[in-house]
Amino acid sequence: MALGFIALMIACSPATKLEKSWLDPSVTPATLKPFKKVLVVAKLKDESSRRIAEDKIVKQIKAPIGIQSYSYLTADATEEQLSAKLKSDGFDGVIMMQLKEVEKSTSYTPGTTYAGGWYGGYRGGYFGGYGGVYGTPGYYSEDKTYLVETSVFSLTDNKLIWAGTTSSLNPTKIDKTIDEVILTIKTELQSKGLMSKTTK
Secondary structure, eight states: GGGGBOOOOOOTTTTEEEEEEEEOOOOOOOOOOOEEEEEEEEOOHHHHHHHHHHHHHHHOOSEEEEEEGGGTOTTTHHHHHHHHHHHHHHHOEEEEEEEEEEEEEEEEOOOEEEEEEEEETTSSSOOOOOOEEEEEOOOOEEEEEEEEEEEETTTTEEEEEEEEEEESSSOOHHHHHHHHHHHHHHHHHHTTTOOTTTOO
């Protein structure tokens, strides 16, 4: 399988972390069948995000050949037609990334207080001493956690090989968040022995 050849060299942030990881019990580093050609599919919140994600993944794949779904799939193809077309065109794997859920929660940030110093002027003059307690009030904020599931399918064996779910807290830039998701996945695949740590 081609997982050992897929390079996803991107910076990571604690804002994105791995929540779940599943590997087909029959798959080991010794039994992996290298992919030759994979279709990369990203089902995200909009077409722009889809293209960004697919381009980023394909760009990092050195071998096998990676093809973006937005440049390959046609809207009028049935599942049977697509399956036949993939096999006819030499695809043996699919990498799919999709937004599964956006969880909303409310968090409270406590306020801060501190005592000011006592500053004295001329005793008995116009500048008397002053001091006091200062601080900032507490506040509530809404957090959004984006759950993204990434799966690797073998078309040759017609089965799911690996799947993982990542969570990203309050993402602000889609390209940066996708970078984080990709590296989080890469780190997990390396830990499972499915990807070489020297792959670039």
